[in-house]
Amino acid sequence: MSGRLGTRPEQAPPAVIERLVSLACLAPSVHNTQPWRWRYDAGALELCADLTRRLPAEDPRGRNLTISCGAALHHLQFAARALGWETSVAPLPAGGPDTLLARVAVFRTVRHGVARGDIDLLRSRCTDRRRFTAWPVPADRLDDLCDRAGPWGVHAEPVTTDAARFRLELLANRALSFLEVEGRRLLEQDRWIDRDGPDGIPLELLPDAPEPLHARSRFRTGVLEDTRLVIHSGDRVIALGGARDDVGSWLRTGEALSDLWLEATRAGMSVIPMSQPIEVESTRHEIARTVLTSRFEPHVLVRVGWQAIGRRDLPRTPRRPLHDVFLR
Ligand SMILES: Cc1cc2nc3c(=O)[nH]c(=O)nc-3n(C[C@H](O)[C@H](O)[C@H](O)COP(=O)(O)O)c2cc1C
Known part of the structure; x- marks a missing residue:
C-alpha cells in the first residue's frame, strides 16, 4: 500500500469510513440476515461474520453467511472506488477472532473524481423475483x-x-x-x-x-x-x-x-x-x-x-441501522 514516489497515502477519515460501511450494507444477504459486523480501530476497518445470524438448519457450515459477507466486502470496495478512494484488502488475516473475515485499509494517493452513477447502482440493485421476459440473455x-x-x-x-x-x-x-x-x-x-x-x-x-x-x-x-x-x-x-x-x-x-x-x-x-x-x-x-x-x-x-420494461418499482428490503453493525 505504498503511495507514488514522494506521496504519502492519505487515510480515509472516519466520516468516509462510516459512509462506505453504510453503502456496503446495501449488499444482498441470504434471507436478508445481514450477517456482518464492522469494526474500525486504529485506522483499520475489519469485517467479521456475525454468527448469531447464521441459519443453523439451512446453512450449518456458514456458506451462505460467508458469501453474504463477501458481497458486502465487494460493495465496500466498489463504493470506495466510486467515492474516489482506494482499498487494500487482507482476507482472513491472522491474529484476530475466528469470525474475522477481512481487514481493509482505505486510502488514496491521488484524487479521483466521484462516480455518482456507481453509488446509484448500489442503491438500485435488488432481488426482483418476478418472472423474466421470454427473451433470454444472449x-x-x-x-x-x-x-x-x-x-x-x-x-x-x-x-x-x-x-x-x-x-x-x-x-x-x-x-x-x-x-x-x-x-x-x-x-x-x-x-x-x-x-x-x-x-x-x-x-x-x-x-x-x-x-x-x-x-x-x-x-x-x-x-x-x-x-x-x-x-x-x-x-x-x-x-x-x-x-x-x-x-x-x-x-x-x-x-x-x-x-x-x-x-x-x-x-x-x-x-x-x-x-x-x-x-x-x-x-x-x-x-x-x-x-x-x-x-x-x-x-x-x-x-x-x-425484467419487463415499465414494471413498478418494488419496495426495498430493510437494512439494520448502522450502530447495530458498526462498532467504533
Ligand atoms: C448467499 C445468498 C443466497 C440467497 N439465496 C436466495 C434464494 O435461494 N432465493 C431467493 O429468492 N433469494 C435469495 N437470495 C437473495 C436474498 O434474499 C436478498 O439478497 C435479500 O433478501 C436482500 O434483498 P435485496 O437483494 O433486494 O437487497 C440470496 C442472497 C444471497 C447473498
Whole structure:
C-alpha cells in the first residue's frame, strides 16, 4: 500500500469510513440476515461474520453467511472506488477472532473524481423475483458476466445447454422436495419473513404461489405477482464456485457475486440467487458431477434474465441501522 514516489497515502477519515460501511450494507444477504459486523480501530476497518445470524438448519457450515459477507466486502470496495478512494484488502488475516473475515485499509494517493452513477447502482440493485421476459440473455452477455468472476479467483460457468438446464431443474425440484419434509428448515425460513423490523424479507417481495404450488416455493407464500418458482426455460443460470468449499473460497465467491450482480444491474439485467439446490449436499454434488462441465465446487447458483420494461418499482428490503453493525 505504498503511495507514488514522494506521496504519502492519505487515510480515509472516519466520516468516509462510516459512509462506505453504510453503502456496503446495501449488499444482498441470504434471507436478508445481514450477517456482518464492522469494526474500525486504529485506522483499520475489519469485517467479521456475525454468527448469531447464521441459519443453523439451512446453512450449518456458514456458506451462505460467508458469501453474504463477501458481497458486502465487494460493495465496500466498489463504493470506495466510486467515492474516489482506494482499498487494500487482507482476507482472513491472522491474529484476530475466528469470525474475522477481512481487514481493509482505505486510502488514496491521488484524487479521483466521484462516480455518482456507481453509488446509484448500489442503491438500485435488488432481488426482483418476478418472472423474466421470454427473451433470454444472449450467450455473449452471459459470458461477459462470467468473466467478471476470474479476477476474484472464482469460477463462473453458464448453464446453457437444454440438457444441462433440464438436469438442473430436476435437481432444483429434488432439493425442494427434500427441504419440504424438513420442518426445522421451514421454521427457520419462516422466521426471516415479514419480520416488521430492519431485516428479513417483506411479504411484498415473495411469490404469490397458487395453492398447489405453495409447497414448491422456497418461502411462505407472499403477495408478489407473476413470479417463477423454479427455473423456466428462458431463464439463464450461472453457477459460481471455487476450487475448495471453505471460508476463504466462499468469501471470494461473495465478492464475485456482488461484482457480477452490479454489472448485470448496470446492463438492465435481473439476478436472482437460487441456493436450495446447493444447500442440499446430495444435489450440490450432482450439480458438480452432472451439470457443470468444468471441475469446481459450486457455492451458489443465480438465475439471470430481463425484467419487463415499465414494471413498478418494488419496495426495498430493510437494512439494520448502522450502530447495530458498526462498532467504533
Ligand atoms: C448467499 C445468498 C443466497 C440467497 N439465496 C436466495 C434464494 O435461494 N432465493 C431467493 O429468492 N433469494 C435469495 N437470495 C437473495 C436474498 O434474499 C436478498 O439478497 C435479500 O433478501 C436482500 O434483498 P435485496 O437483494 O433486494 O437487497 C440470496 C442472497 C444471497 C447473498
